Amino acid sequence: MGRRDEALFILKRVRGTANERAAIFEMREIETIVELEKESEDHITYFDMLLGTGNENLHIARRVQLVVWLQILQSWTGIAGVTMYAPSGPARGGLDHADNQGPRGIAATSMVYLDTFIFGATWLTVPWLYPAEIFPLKVRVKGNTWGVVGWSLGNGHVF
Known part of the structure; x- marks a missing residue:
């Protein structure tokens, strides 16, 4: 060590x-x-993790499914759309550059910040931190990788 x-x-x-x-x-x-x-170090591949072959007494396939679906569901909350399209939202809402500092612009901006804050305090932490806690040490990095795969699938579906 x-x-x-x-x-x-x-x-x-x-x-x-x-x-x-x-x-x-x-x-x-x-x-x-x-x-x-x-x-107990076994050579566990990504394929083994996905299908549960090899060392299945650890239930790694179940954990893979959990982290993938947590990320997909996180993507479906709509946060990606909010954060990606929020800058152009006021223009679509009828606000031009002259009216940008008016009450409607302040309210729209506040709602984007509030939505992002609430998302960050709730949904954001779980799918990104949970994989590091539930996978055994020998496959922890690969388990986190499966989480990123879920994130990609979820966002790919949204956009």
Whole structure:
């Protein structure tokens, strides 16, 4: 394991100086998990992950389906359309450049910001962070890749 001292330093900073024992304990847990992952290291391909072949006792295919569909559903909320077409929205709403600072322009701009804020606080975080939590360490990067595939499929369908 490379960079162990740096990892322990960060854990101590996160836990606080009064709780150094907790940081050391957590570091040992992380090292144990990494060693277990190395022992059970199988060569799992993207194809294996999608179809559930190989090491199916981990239910990786179910996880792949979950992250793909989370991203597709996220795309279908309409946020891509809002963020891509919002700059041209006021012109389509009857606002010209002279009236751009009027109440309608301020209201339209506020609604775009509000929609983006609510989306970012709710839907945005789940499909992008969840894959990193549900996949085993040995396929975590590939699991996140499946999430990006879902995002691409969802946005491809929207546009």
